[in-house]
Amino acid sequence: MTWSLGSRALQALAVLTVVGLTSVGVTAYDNSRYDNVVVYWGQNSYGATHSDVANYQKTLSYYCQDDAIDVIPISFINKFFGTGNAPVLDLANICNAKDNATFSGTGLANCQSLASDIQACQSKGKLLTLSLGGGGASVGFQSDSEGESFADTIWNDFLGGSSSTRPFGNAILDGVDLDIEGGGTTGYAAFITRLRSYFSGASKKYYITGAPQCVYPDANLGAVLNAVAFDAVYVQFYNNPCGLQAYNNSNGFNFGIWDIWAKSSPNPNVKVFVGAPASSTAAGGGYQDPATLATILKNTRSRFSSFGGVMMWDASQAYVNNRYDLAAKNVLVAAGGTGFTYPACSAPAFSSGTAYTASQQVTYNGYIWEAKWWSQNTPSADPNGDWMPISACAGSASGPTTTTTAGSGSPTGASCGGVAAWSSSTAYNGGAQVSYNGHLWTAKWWTQNETPGGSSGVWTDDGACSSSKKAVAKSPSERRLVPSRFFRL
Numbered sequence: 001m002t003w004s005l006g007s008r009a010l011q012a013l014a015v016l017t018v019v020g021l022t023s024v025g026v027t028a029y030d031n032s033r034y035d036n037v038v039v040y041w042g043q044n045s046y047g048a049t050h051s052d053v054a055n056y057q058k059t060l061s062y063y064c065q066d067d068a069i070d071v072i073p074i075s076f077i078n079k080f081f082g083t084g085n086a087p088v089l090d091l092a093n094i095c096n097a098k099d100n101a102t103f104s105g106t107g108l109a110n111c112q113s114l115a116s117d118i119q120a121c122q123s124k125g126k127l128l129t130l131s132l133g134g135g136g137a138s139v140g141f142q143s144d145s146e147g148e149s150f151a152d153t154i155w156n157d158f159l160g161g162s163s164s165t166r167p168f169g170n171a172i173l174d175g176v177d178l179d180i181e182g183g184g185t186t187g188y189a190a191f192i193t194r195l196r197s198y199f200s201g202a203s204k205k206y207y208i209t210g211a212p213q214c215v216y217p218d219a220n221l222g223a224v225l226n227a228v229a230f231d232a233v234y235v236q237f238y239n240n241p242c243g244l245q246a247y248n249n250s251n252g253f254n255f256g257i258w259d260i261w262a263k264s265s266p267n268p269n270v271k272v273f274v275g276a277p278a279s280s281t282a283a284g285g286g287y288q289d290p291a292t293l294a295t296i297l298k299n300t301r302s303r304f305s306s307f308g309g310v311m312m313w314d315a316s317q318a319y320v321n322n323r324y325d326l327a328a329k330n331v332l333v334a335a336g337g338t339g340f341t342y343p344a345c346s347a348p349a350f351s352s353g354t355a356y357t358a359s360q361q362v363t364y365n366g367y368i369w370e371a372k373w374w375s376q377n378t379p380s381a382d383p384n385g386d387w388m389p390i391s392a393c394a395g396s397a398s399g400p401t402t403t404t405t406a407g408s409g410s411p412t413g414a415s416c417g418g419v420a421a422w423s424s425s426t427a428y429n430g431g432a433q434v435s436y437n438g439h440l441w442t443a444k445w446w447t448q449n450e451t452p453g454g455s456s457g458v459w460t461d462d463g464a465c466s467s468s469k470k471a472v473a474k475s476p477s478e479r480r481l482v483p484s485r486f487f488r489l
Helices: 005-022 045-049 060-064 112-123 144-158 188-199 222-227 255-264 290-303 315-320 324-335
Strands: 036-039 071-079 127-133 175-179 207-210 232-236 271-277 307-313 361-364 367-371 387-392 433-436 439-443 459-467
Touching: 036 271, 036 324, 045 315, 060 071, 060 112, 071 175, 112 127, 127 144, 127 207, 144 188, 188 207, 188 222, 232 255, 232 307, 255 271, 255 387, 271 290, 290 307, 290 324, 290 387, 307 315, 307 324, 315 324, 433 459
Parallel strands: 036 071, 036 307, 071 127, 127 175, 175 207, 207 232, 232 271, 271 307
Antiparallel strands: 361 367, 367 387, 433 439, 439 459
């Protein structure tokens, strides 16, 4: 369909009039807040795992009727160069190239019936962006010039430009989201740079966001995140070993690594979101019940200034799951949408040359760090290193560490209750504990068939067994930093 300048101008004027009337009292989106909720829409995730059609994905406006959701990435453009070299837009049961008309000579679906929905959501202060990629997508560039050319297409078809192939008609989206899960990094920095050149002269604010995997650095977006500015990243803390299911594990949940990245990224004000599945059927792993997610969100909000809120996959799952999105929004609002006070550096200062065992905490370079296993190394943001940053902090560190230095005198008594006896046939990872000859021992690194106290030096003697009290795993709400009132919920 070809749009004439006259008809488009009249329609734009009509839209502005409607928006102006309906926006009275509406708060515009504020990316600097700590209580934003981002929910993906477009793939009918619920329908992929259920057969009750009544709960399948609804049209966009259905999810904009209250203040729970602040940003909706419309997903996905799952192929960059389809028929006629045009992108392919797939919105599952709402609009797609098989069930809907396409623009002549292309495989690009005509979804202009969604224009009024998009504008209605925007009139309520919500951002609606275009998400590129997704799992299994056919995306990527061969060169920077190809990335720049694709940026021209996206600008003209979905954002502030003009073309005869606009899938959402005169509705203008608020930016672009990159959910790139394959195809490499080539061309994306050039793509974003070209888009930002358009943004700089525009009459409205546009946003660039990304959805990297929590594993740092992300295999497909890592280099891009370090090369160009993003406004927010929606880190996928699911389907990964660093997901929400590993929140209690200092070698798992790694929001602190992303916080350190944010502060040194091309945009030091970039916001980092905790990405979560909206139900147990929305992802292969990482889903947490509302109460557990609430604890994780409150803790993360209080500990890291880059925290921006929560991202969920996806709207269809969240609504059926007792409004999982609304429950999270209420938690974030209660925690405070503005202002950040750095927690006190309540752990002892890191001491070079000191031997630390798993779970011990130290203060170093403005963060409280927790040892993943036995270590004498200096804390760093190396994702494969010995330490995990579990909170940003300010002020002087607390008193000296009680850890013994390497080669020092005999350790004092230790609790062996519930600790298995050492076995020569068992393989132990670093940080594993055993009892042997009446003492508690901690492995410094992976070991098998190396006797505690032997010449290999792989085991740290934690002292004679002095208690039969059994250790109990901590729940998320019990996983405290070194005692400080700043961390109490």
